[in-house]
Amino acid sequence: xxxxxxxxxxxxxxxxxxxxxxxxxxxxxxxxxxxxxxxxxxxxxxxxxxxxxxxxxxxxxxxxxxxxxxxxxxxxxxxxxxxxxxxxxxxxxxxxxxxxxxxxxxxxxxxxxxxxxxxxxxxxxxxxxxxxxxxxxxxxxxxxxxxxxxxxxxxxxxxxxxxxxxxxxxxxxxxxxxxxxxxxxxxxxxxxxxxxxxxxxxxxxxxxxxxxxxxxxxxxxxxxxxxxxxxxxxxxxxxxxxxxxxxxxxxxxxxxxxxxxxxxxxxxxxxxxxxxxxxxxxxxx
Numbered sequence: 001x002x003x004x005x006x007x008x009x010x011x012x013x014x015x016x017x018x019x020x021x022x023x024x025x026x027x028x029x030x031x032x033x034x035x036x037x038x039x040x041x042x043x044x045x046x047x048x049x050x051x052x053x054x055x056x057x058x059x060x061x062x063x064x065x066x067x068x069x070x071x072x073x074x075x076x077x078x079x080x081x082x083x084x085x086x087x088x089x090x091x092x093x094x095x096x097x098x099x100x101x102x103x104x105x106x107x108x109x110x111x112x113x114x115x116x117x118x119x120x121x122x123x124x125x126x127x128x129x130x131x132x133x134x135x136x137x138x139x140x141x142x143x144x145x146x147x148x149x150x151x152x153x154x155x156x157x158x159x160x161x162x163x164x165x166x167x168x169x170x171x172x173x174x175x176x177x178x179x180x181x182x183x184x185x186x187x188x189x190x191x192x193x194x195x196x197x198x199x200x201x202x203x204x205x206x207x208x209x210x211x212x213x214x215x216x217x218x219x220x221x222x223x224x225x226x227x228x229x230x231x232x233x234x235x236x237x238x239x240x241x242x243x244x245x246x247x248x249x250x251x252x253x254x255x256x257x258x259x260x261x262x263x264x265x266x267x268x269x270x271x272x273x274x275x276x277x278x279x280x281x282x283x284x285x
Contacts, residue, residue: 008038015039018048020055090125093118097127104129146267147200156198161278163194168275178262178271183253185228191260192229199271205262206231210239212256221256229260 007028014024021035028035044052089111096107108118122129152160166187172179180191195201208231212221218239226233239256 008034011035011038012042015042015044018044018051020052089113090121090127093121094127097122145202145205145264146262148270149198149200152198159194160198160274163191163198164271164274164278166191166194167271168279171271173272176263176265176268178264178268179259181257181259183255183257185225185255188225188258188260189228192231195260195262199267201262201264201267203231204235205264207235207237207261207263209237209259209261210256211259212239212241213253214241214243216256224255225258229258 007030011024011028011030011034014027015035021032021039024035024039025032092111093107096102096110097104102110104118104122105115107113108115111118121127149156167178167180170180170182170187178195180188182188182191192206195206196203206229208225208229210218210221210225212218218241222233222236222239225231226236
């Protein structure tokens, strides 16, 4: 429910008086996000802004003093003091983190050190942490994505052609997912056989999405497609249930429609590349 305009106006008036967001929240029961949004265009005077800055500095000073008192009295444990690192540890961490591109946690496990020990050494010796995108690569580079079988037997080559052209006809061509939809169980089974035997996919990355009518038994459909696909029910996403509409064409799908998803941009590009090559070879297109 949206907040009343009166609350927004009251928050802006309090902000003009130089109150902090916390003080405004004490008088108006709304979230800090709402107060921040409402008051972002309210300009404080220089004196008001300086007053808030000084209060923040004073609060930080008081917090540090309280923390020291609690630690000295034994209520809180003192910070753990790390031993001085030796040159060998620093060198090993550089090789593993920068050379082998391991994560901090993987480096710690390899050297038999704690995570915070490695983190402390990296800070102490200026070993820069990776950016988010680089760390994602380091974290997931060892996880299975797919591994195309090579060489293929004549039967597997036929399967590669069949699976590729099936995807060209019914699969999604854009985005970052290999996404294939059909209501025919044999075609779904064929496409999954192609993914498994030719593309060498990781089973844990498969997702199945079922589309059904409201008068169909969803659990029965999910069990049926789990047997057809060989994918456990835990990897089925929330089904889409379509409300009943006049069945003019009388082609209502007995087992619903299934959407097979595999999240891997490189595999999508590879399958589409195979399709282009077959089209060029056979049709000159």
